Amino acid sequence: MTVAYASGEHDEHDGHDEKSSHEKSGHDEAGHDESSHDENSHEEHGHDEGDHEGNHEAEHEKNGHDKIDHDEADHKDNGHDEAGHDESGHGEAGHEDEEQSVKLTAKQLEVAGIVVKAINPQSVATEISAPGEVMLNEYKTTSVTPRVSSQVVKRHVKLGDVITNGQPLVTLSSVDMATAQGNLLVTGREWQRVKKLGRKVVSAQRYTEARVAHEQAKARVLAFGMTAKQAESFLKSGDASKANGTFQLLATQAGTVIFDRFIVGELIEPGTKLFIISDESVLWVEAKLTPAQAALVAPGSPANIVAGGNLFFGKVVQVHHALDEETRTLGVRIEIANPDDVLHPGVFVLAQISSINLEQVLAVPVNAVLRSPDGDWAIFIEHEAGEFEPQEIELLRTVGDLAVIEGIDSGTRVVTQGAFFVQSELAKSGFEIHNH
Template sequence: MKNSNKILSTTLAALFLSTSALIPSTYSAYAQETHAGEAGEHGEEGVVEMNATEREKNGVITAKLTRQTLGSEVAAPGEIALNQYKTSYVTSRIAGQISKRHARLGQHVKRGAPLVTLTSVELAGAQGEAIVAHQEWQRVKALGTDIVAKRRYVEAEIAAQLSQAKIAAFGMTPKAVDRLLASGDASKATGIFTLYSGQSGTVMKDSFVIGELIEPGRVLFEITDESTAWVNVKVSSDDAEGIEVGASVRIKTGSGYKETDWKLGKVLQLGHQIDESTRTFSVRVEMDNKGDNLHAGQFVTAFLQTGNAQDVLAAPADAITFMQGQNIVFVLEGDKFLPTPV
């Protein structure tokens, strides 16, 4: 739904367990701490008196008002997802058998770190062919075109290049290829190769066991950079009209009572198709996730900015209480909570 309040939520809830006669005996409210005169005029009617010890005992929490750039907002449910633009799969291009694991689920790896070692009969055969082709090319090159026909010279060169490209494409690193060819030893054609990480990040998936036979294209590792995450937000067609790419988004990850429950993000992409089951549009939000505090699959609430933003003195929306026909917040002055219209 759209939040009609220009004063929006950033702080914590407080429960008054004892109040004046004009307020119910159990009354949920918020308290805002500010200096006298900042919040305007207020009288003594509805005043709640409570010292610091009593406030702590009753769980009353206060916070200072601050100026914030705010606009109209749309509140909608969302789900944390991996940033697919910073996620990669590690797969084998040939059939093989897993012989050694170098990384585990949840481990942070650097770009170029070894992940898994495999053996492949197909690679062993290709390695042997590469050694033979390399040696033949060295022999023909040494003889030169004065002795060897031009056609034979070119064929030997191309055969050597193709055999090297083949074993590199199968998963051997350039350094491993060079060592194999330099050795000239067919016994080195063991078919052993290691897959390495193409990026720095966290291992999100490693679904295999040692000794398992795997087919080409099988995903062995999923690695993602968790410094940023996506939030897939579902909004109604009416609410989606005012949302633009780049718009600010506040994301509530918990109860909203703590500062750490709130994250900032921005609209990354807007969907162009209505979901058939929910009849909603998908809005993709990108948010900062340094510290890896949020994880894929976690549900959140997103507050997406619509329209033009304004610089205002802001109080949390949850701090606003409707009492005696008007919206009020409780302002702390000394040990008194003074109801102040907003």
């Protein structure tokens, strides 16, 4: 009886302990660590491992909950990092915007000779556009022809050669020249003898006749094509064998051989064109204007010539007075420099001539306008002292050394001198930024 009572008491106590263990396990799940106390209770009362397994499972659930919380926290942290990364990318975009301007020091501005001016409307001549054709400058062109019937012995230059003044062009042989050369030798010797004897020994008539005969003989060889220097050298040699009619035609100006239609051995009549030599460093453009347009143009008016994408600067040198009977237009002659030998006679061009009428426009020096990386025209504007930014503009036309533009407001501060240096510094800074 006593034993049975004791056994029932123990069962009741076990139930109480089990309940207490569950409560404690639930309490553990709430975050309290009393697992060691539960284990001691189980060992005291001799329980099997079921309750312990329940506690272990509860702790496992707790650990799993902690892991999820940790993963979510990591995920949130990673999401924060990604957001930061996006912000960093946004920062790069802002950095790229900064590449559009360049800051120069006062020392750089001084060394490079940078000049900045506010651009305001100014009076500029209106423009007249007309077709034109490149022509030789006839004031800088010579035609080489023989003055006596001759045969071509030797050619010394060919088409396209650039020659100097006095350079041999061709060697000719002429019967008429041979007679003239022989006569020059005879009269030359006679004149030297009479001159040596003097007026006191020879009569005045003989003295005069000898002198006149010699001068006439010299004039004849010069007329036939020899130069004074060639004739003098021929006389000094005194060699009769050289009176064979051979002589050289020399260039009378520097320039380029643009015509040479003959062959060696050919018989050439007087006046036949052997060469045309022209100085193409300065050419003419003949533009055709209506009478109304021509009335607005005067000698000295600036003119631009557009040819094959190239721009040449010149000025009007003559306005014709007679109308072309077929086109009913007036010719306007424009003189242009051609130092690089880009233009040649016969090329059709567009002439842009400044008229005597004026208009108010925004204009900058031609050198202030540059090509941007995408091929558009651009200038550099100053926002703050020493800070410059490229500004794309529309180039309307050029008038002399001025470029008429659109795309900026009146009063805008523009780099009028040293724009190329500013462009180079901008490109340099952009290169460094992209290589960070």
